[in-house]
Amino acid sequence: MMTTEQIHPLSEALHWAVGQxxxxxxxxxxxxxxxxIRGQGVEVRADRSRALPVIDADGRELxxxxxxxxxxxRIALRTKGLDVDVRRLPDPLDPDLIARVMVxxxxxxxxxxxxxxxxxxxxxTSRAPYLGITxxxxxIDRLRRDAETEGAWFAPLTEEAQRVQLVALVxxxxxxQWSNSELREEFAxxxxxxxxxxxxxxxxxSLGLDNVQSHIAAMAVRLMDRGAQEAVAHRDLVAASPLLVILGTSGDEPIDWVRTGEALDRILLRAESEDLRVAFLxxxxxxxxxxxxxGELAGRPGSPQLILRIGYGAAGPGTPRRPVSEVLE
Structure with a gap:
């Protein structure tokens, strides 16, 4: 039980962890x-006003x-010497309650x-080509353990034939995707x-655009089907990626999607600590x-959730984030 003297430092720790x-x-x-922030814990909630109903109709990526x-x-709270008890999707009547984290x-x-x-x-996220360093x-074993620790599977594509198949799929x-005007509108x-x-x-x-290009990019996306150009660009990025991985789970329910995010995040932080770059396909x-x-390409039972390309290279630029004051209810 928290003492009175501990309440103020706890509140500070919870607010700091939300900032992370x-x-x-x-x-x-x-x-x-x-x-x-509720007493001795934090609720993580989905903000459906920021959903992407065209590309993510079932809310999986949300x-x-x-x-x-x-x-x-979780990891931020642990660095404050707090043990965490996580209840994922604890209320069937409140699907927006992703997790309740008590400390x-x-x-x-x-x-x-x-x-x-x-x-x-x-x-x-580093969208640039990577160096040809294995x-x-x-x-790779550490990244695999990270995924498995969080309840996901990690399937590297080690054969050239697998890489060829992935290129074709991408x-x-x-x-x-680019032939879908509604999807382009959503991205724009x-x-x-x-x-x-x-x-x-x-x-x-973050897409490599200069200032002038960045002002006309949304209009261009709305008006132009760039599928052919994007396909060639991604083909070349796959060729310049020493490690390609399909991340998946045994099931394909909301709890599996949340677990996928936790596995992904542990992998991303591990990769950063190893000076590795990661991007998505x-x-x-x-x-x-x-x-x-x-899923057939991964050769694992269950459902593919994400495709990662991993390698060494220059770090990508940072992207903006909402301040804590905007995300706290």
Whole structure:
């Protein structure tokens, strides 16, 4: 039980941990989460006003994003010497309640917990080509253990034939997605000029656009089907990625989507601590008719959730985040 003297430091720790949680990744940087501090814990909640109903009709990636924020929150609280008790989707009548995280004084953090938390401020998505440096087997094993620790499976594509199949799936998905005007409109709404003061969305600089290009990019996306160009670009990125991984789960329910986000986040922080870069190739998983083929490629029972490309190279630019005051209820 917390003493009176501990309440104020606890409140500070919870607010600080929420500040770490909002640094988590999300599709289109939509940041579809809210938080409630309740006594000796924090609730992680879905913000459906930030849903992406075209590309993510069932809310799978929204739940995954909230799961990533949950892991940021968990690891941050541990560095404050707090033990965490996590109840995921605890209320069937309140599906927006992603998790309830209760804390109590515990043992100090481990070196690994400190290392993962220290990676939060510098973790970035790196969309650039990677260097032709092989990722060591022992590092891959650590990434695999991270996924399994959080209830996911980790399937590296080690054969050239698998890489060829993935390229074909990504290119087909690019054509299908970009031919969908509603999907392009949805993406355009989340694009931001480089000089935008917005705290969310995808700034042009994160896509390699200069200031002028960033101001016309949303209009161009709305008007132009760039499927062919995007397909070629992603083909080349796959070729420049030493490690390609399909991340999945045994089930495909909301609890599995949340777990996927936690597994993803542990992997991302591990990768950052190993000076590795990570980006996403999720288009085939987001395309209903292609997702089963991704599962066949992985060769694992269950459902593919994400596709990652991993390698060494330059860090990507940071993207804006909403302040804690905007996400606390």
């Amino acid at each position: 949680a909002v640094q988590a990744p999300s599709l289109h940087n939509a940041q579809p989460w809210r938080f409630r 739940a995954t994003s909230c799961g990533a924020a949950l892991f940021h929150l 109590k004084p515990g043992q100090g953090p481990t070196e690994e917990e400190l290392r993962l938390c220290a990676a939060i401020p510098t973790r970035r 990722v060591p087997d022992e590092v 290119m087909e998905a690019d054509h299908l 709404r989340w694009m931001r000029p480089n000089d935008s003061s917005a705290h969310d969305g995808v700034p042009g600089y 999720n288009q085939p998983v987001e395309t209903a008719e292609l997702r089963p083929r991704v």
